[in-house]
Amino acid sequence: MTLDDALGRDWDVIVIGTGIGGGVAGRRLAEHGLNVLFLEQGPAGYRAEQTALNPDMFDPVARRVRGAWPTPMQARIDGRDSVFFGPIGGGVGGSSVFYAATLERPAPHDLDDSAEKPHPTGGWPVGFAQMAGYFDQAEDMFHVAGDPDPLAVVPSRNLCDPAPMSAADDALKARLSANGLHPYQLHAALRRVEGCKNCLGFKCPKRCKMDGRSAGVEPALETGRAMVLDRCAVRRLIADGGRVAGVQAERDGQAVTLRAPVVVLAAGAFGSPRLLLASHPGGLANGSGMVGRNLMFHLNEMIAVWPGKAVAAGGSGKALGFRDLYHVEGDRLGMVQAMGIEVSYGEIVHYFNQLLDRSVLRRIKPLKQLTRIPALIAAKLFGTAQVFVGLMEDLPYPENRVVLDPDDADAIRFEYAISGEMRVRRRKFRRLIRTAFTGQRRMFLGFQPELNFGHPCGTLRFGNDPQTNVLNADCRAHELDNLYVTDASVFPTSMGVNPSLTIAANALRVADRIADQFERKADGAQ
Template identity: 60%
Template sequence: MTATGPDWDCIVIGTGMGGGTLGRALAEAGWRVLFVEKGAAGQRQARNGLSEIFVPEARLARGLWPEPLHATVDGRDSRFYAPLGAGIGGSSVFYAATLERPERHDLDDLLDRPHPTGGWPVGYDEMRPWFDHAARMYHLHGTPDPLSSDAPPPLDPPPPLTATEAALMARFRAGGLNPYYAHTAIRRSDGCLNCLGTRCPRPCKMDGRSAGVEPALATGNAEILTGAEVTRLIAGPDSVQEVELRQGGALRRLRARHVVLAAGALNSPRLLLNSLSDHWPEGLANRSGLVGRNLMFHLNEMFAIWPPRDAPDAGATKALALRDLYTAGHTRMGMVQAMGIRASYGEILFYLNRMLAASRLGHVPGLPHLTRLPAALAARILGHAQIFVGLMEDLPYLHNRVLPDPDRLAITYAMAPELLARRHAFRRAIAQAFRGQRRLFLGLGPELNFGHPSGTLRFGHDPARSVLDSQCRAHGLRNLWVADASFMPTSMGVNPSLTIAANALRVADHLRKDPT
């Protein structure tokens, strides 16, 4: 490094599925990589974060995003803590390790179509090797989807089904469904499968930390700054020149040949919108006016299913998934998967209170206390019912966006009529698919999955209709790249984690080949 040269080959902002995966690939290729992470380093043995913690410093110490999300949904304002991480591994250290490959039509059927229906500039066959690479890197295990006509991703054999799982699997098949063992990122030599959805004290769950940052640091080519908040990117007419960050109350600036944004689909556009300059008065990379727009989530359709009456109680399951309802004709729906949660008193109380909060009775004082008795009765009746979720695809609309607010994380979102119509069709399809089985829907109105934001820096060929090019480099900025869920033109009908990791590996490959 010279006095006038860059400090690093690449600065990676964020350490989740995208940033951790990409940073590891570059470090293993010999690049000097600096990870910048807002949260603390933390310990694997640290207590799992809780949404009831409201002190920002305490949330950061537990790996949780310290700020509440200010959301205006269908004109109704709310303020809550979204399921976002802040620490090495980002949100992925709390995820349920479900890495499902999308369907071929998720990418190919929308190839090169204009907004608002989407448009993937990279098709399924081009992404396929990167899906396989990510599956091996994250030690994916499970069984093939019996409905797929494509060869499955590389899968390690899953552990044997429990008695509860085997009973549910047999019941689903008898009803004409096609379940399979869900694709989960667990290194079985270390794993116990009890850490899904929590911060694991061992490196068995493969996430942005265990599969990304830690192997990158082990190469000796990477370093990490924790407790460092990037405040803005300082850019000239065609490149990012410096990264400004605050660490320990002091501002500092760093330089790199390349900068990768991997702060998540909410915070990456927020940073760009707040990086104003004479060259970029509308916000960095925002000549299209699309930075922060086309925000998408999945819709959750939660329901409980009882195992057969004679099935033993073997605990909660995360093993079952099916794609029988992924589409209905040309209607885009999504997959169904077990959540790893039993319908116990605590979960039922949570869902009852959430339904009440969304109803006309939501503002009645003391009403949540009255749900305890019905929750206890329901838990007694439900026994060891398992909770499943139908994960329904969202589509992009310009009015759904991250707001350019430097002081708070804020979004506005309005549910499109077609989304509500698909949601009703999906709910009916679930009821029909599980007819004859004891089941209970756990929600009334539509529920956004705030843990799956995507789409706010969409990639495409046309700079007027996209923020990034097909390599996920910002239009007009030769050294700024994106490696989180914000690149996605559509949300697809599966969890986004495998697609984020696969695309991060693809972007790292383009970076290594870039001559600048």
């Protein structure tokens, strides 16, 4: 699409960002009959490419061409500065084109808040019962397949049949069940498409993996009412009279201002607050002072499991998960799931070296050679391991926040401190995970807390109180009548599951609210 095409058409809605939140919202709005313009900072890419996020690729041009965020993250974590390439996408489909396609529902207590079961930071302004129908719709849209969760209070209704598990995963499932757990086949947005190989962690060249591109943007384009303007970097929003009056952007070095009656912001939990902070001194829509604050991740607890020759011989996949540790004795922990990774000597060495690079010992170069010793011992004694990860819920703290880089508009910068209560919960979670794999050789792949930088959320949270929240219950800015947000930045809490399904379900809900607004205006005009 050319810039002249974008300027020469009247748009009902501009959607900034094409990940799951933007792609799904844009598709729904186009299906409602509205004209939608997607703005994407990165390139459209080639549909047949199969590339992965590569943290060792440093050239910004090469990264941008491949749909990765071009610049490294700049973080200050527990008072220590760190610079690294995070798992963030920068093209059509956003980060979702590289994701592992796990779409799990949260539990009712994740969203609901009551006198009987209060959330430590307050619940969501939209309860589980109000979201349940949208979870159903999102699962249908993404063709989610898997087994019913045996511990679910409200089970998924229309799961597609999953692919058969390998003999290795069957053996693992049996051993976990023997330990009193309730494993099931994970809910994944993967369709059976002939000729498509494993694309977890890669851009999918076909439509087997459903993501923000294949389940959102592309179906929106097929309606004939949506277009994508790629390589379009949005720099600021112009506000006038309590409304967004224009979107200022750059495309191939040319400045442009685009306009529509409604703007949907879906640039991600890093990008959306950065745009609002850059749009006005002190931050646009920031009367609460909360724009960029309450940054949350998940805490990863990765454990390698050596379950014996049957698994080593049979192979493994991203198949199994269990929720027995999700909420234990009042503590909000999280689910445990396979990562679809088999780990041998080389992978263990690489992982240990990554940990060293982010530790205070990184300057002691000989230590990297010493990581070979435990990795070699493990590989010789136990063979190939399968990696599981526990996703532990993070809680919101205002001091954890996204900040602007005054010298680089594309730089992602944030400050984060690991709270004392998180460290206490982490010790409990690790102990329970170790117990869950009793009877199998296992080893945690890390000693210090490991933040999941692919799951940022909470930086523009929604809630009924404009003094403490940026958005209202419909995810519209409290201070701007026509600005909505549909990415993970709206989350009041991080929950104990992957965020993708909740992003998609909430995007559908918000898009319906926007469409209702247009319908009411049309009825009034008549």
